[in-house]
Amino acid sequence: MPHNPQDSNRHITLIGAGLAGAVLATLLARRGWQVDVYEKRGDPRLKGYGGGRSINLALAERGRHALRLAGADDAVMAQAVMMRGRMVHFLDGRTDLQRYGRDDSEVIWSVHRGELNVILLDIAERAGAHLHFDRGLASVDFDARTATFTDPRDGSTHTAGFVSLVGADGAGSALRGAMASQTELGERTEFLGHSYKELEIPPAADGGFSIEPNALHIWPRGRYMCIALPNDERTFTVTLFLPNEGDPSFATVRNGAEARALFERDFADAVPLIPNLERDFERNPAGLLATLYLDSWHLDDRAVLVGDAAHAMVPFHGQGMNCAFEDCVALAEHLDRQPDRAAAFAAFQAERLPNARAIQAMALENYLEMRDRVDDDDYLLQRALERA
Numbered sequence: 001m002p003h004n005p006q007d008s009n010r011h012i013t014l015i016g017a018g019l020a021g022a023v024l025a026t027l028l029a030r031r032g033w034q035v036d037v038y039e040k041r042g043d044p045r046l047k048g049y050g051g052g053r054s055i056n057l058a059l060a061e062r063g064r065h066a067l068r069l070a071g072a073d074d075a076v077m078a079q080a081v082m083m084r085g086r087m088v089h090f091l092d093g094r095t096d097l098q099r100y101g102r103d104d105s106e107v108i109w110s111v112h113r114g115e116l117n118v119i120l121l122d123i124a125e126r127a128g129a130h131l132h133f134d135r136g137l138a139s140v141d142f143d144a145r146t147a148t149f150t151d152p153r154d155g156s157t158h159t160a161g162f163v164s165l166v167g168a169d170g171a172g173s174a175l176r177g178a179m180a181s182q183t184e185l186g187e188r189t190e191f192l193g194h195s196y197k198e199l200e201i202p203p204a205a206d207g208g209f210s211i212e213p214n215a216l217h218i219w220p221r222g223r224y225m226c227i228a229l230p231n232d233e234r235t236f237t238v239t240l241f242l243p244n245e246g247d248p249s250f251a252t253v254r255n256g257a258e259a260r261a262l263f264e265r266d267f268a269d270a271v272p273l274i275p276n277l278e279r280d281f282e283r284n285p286a287g288l289l290a291t292l293y294l295d296s297w298h299l300d301d302r303a304v305l306v307g308d309a310a311h312a313m314v315p316f317h318g319q320g321m322n323c324a325f326e327d328c329v330a331l332a333e334h335l336d337r338q339p340d341r342a343a344a345f346a347a348f349q350a351e352r353l354p355n356a357r358a359i360q361a362m363a364l365e366n367y368l369e370m371r372d373r374v375d376d377d378d379y380l381l382q383r384a385l386e387r388a
């Protein structure tokens with residue numbers, strides 16, 4: 001049972017037990033805060049991720065710093081796969097590894113989203129956070145400081161008091177919607193006009209990886225591209241990025257047969273690697289890509305947003321989660337340092353909003369670079385000179 005939060009000046013209520021929610025819960029619980037976390041979905045540790053799709057994320061040093069502070073780095077790294085650089089797949093089948101740094105001290109890591117979430121939830125609970133699953137935030141009474149949650153299994157509603165709410169409930173944040181009814185957040189969403197679909201490269205016949213495991217594979221093709229990140233289970237998650245309009249686009253590549261024709265023409269060396277191309281293409285949903293800008297991330301001392309809820313971005317810099325983890329470190333520090341929560345939230349926003357804006361811009365720029373420039377001869381020469 002959650003205790004009465006009004007009794008405590010070190011109580012906080014988090015909405016969302018995804019990546020940011022679980023890390024922030026841990027950081028605050030480790031600092032002695034009483035933390036209640038409400039998550040819309042069921043407990044993924046009960047259902048398991050075994051049969052589900054593998055979706056992976058690039059974890060960088062920025063994110064690992066937060067994981068170390070949360071005591072989660074060792075457990076996460078035990079299932080991470082090192083990516084030393086980009087493996088560019090040219091149209092003629094040639095490949096070229098472009099290293100991220102001079103040696104293996106400058107690399108990024110591929111982590112399985114589902115496994116990462118499970119590890120972080122275990123660590124949050126062990127740190128003392130109270131996790132409440134099947135509790136989707138439905139409405140907030142900011143005057144009474146009560147939040148109402150719906151249980152998606154039976155539609156029942158549950159109300160809990162709060163001192164402050166932290167929205168770690170992702171790009172479609174319900175808390176952000178509730179805050180917007182009280183104050184002007186300056187919210188705008190810019191859609192990229194491109195979407196993505198995930199496909200899978202299974203293990204090779206001998207059970208190993210079927211292509212170089214320690215790389216982020218890219219098939220750049222000008223206006224569009226494919227990427228593939230390795231999973232510790234010896235598979236790769238392939239993501240196809242296409243415009244929504246034009247040719248080719250998700251308007252012209254509409255089914256498995258059309259996807260196969262596109263791959264045979266433009267990603268020929270990937271075709272034998274993806275035996276279930278048609279099935280994956282037709283079964284997996286297309287995801288939209290957008291950047292979310294807000295001018296304000298908090299409502300006085302009553303609510304604040306972190307992670308995608310505050311600054312969702314396109315995934316081309318692989319920094320959305322890493323940036324969300326940095327938010328968690330910053331917010332935990334400001335809350336600890338500054339007993340006036342409105343001041344702590346304002347200081348958090350002042351520190352992090354300019355950073356988030358810069359990373360959002362870099363993520364948009366990187367789409368042009370990844371799909372267009374990494375196979376450009378001048379660009380390759382310049383990179384080679386930089387590395388020399």
Ligand code: FAD
Pocket residue numbers: 015016017018019020021038039040041056057058059135136137138168169170171172173174175196239287306307308309315317318319320321322323324
């Ligand atoms: P989420 O991970 O979305 O978690 C939100 C949580 O809140 C979920 O558990 C959800 O169920 C819960 N929730 C939602 N609504 C409610 C509600 N009403 N009440 C209670 N709970 C609720 N980032 C990287 O750093 N590296 C990458 O390589 C990378 N690749 C990406 C590839 C793709 C295709 C995409 C789309 C994103 C990628 N990202 C990457 C971005 C990354 O996924 C996000 O930035 C990250 O998940 C943000 O974490 P979050 O905790 O803020 O939100």
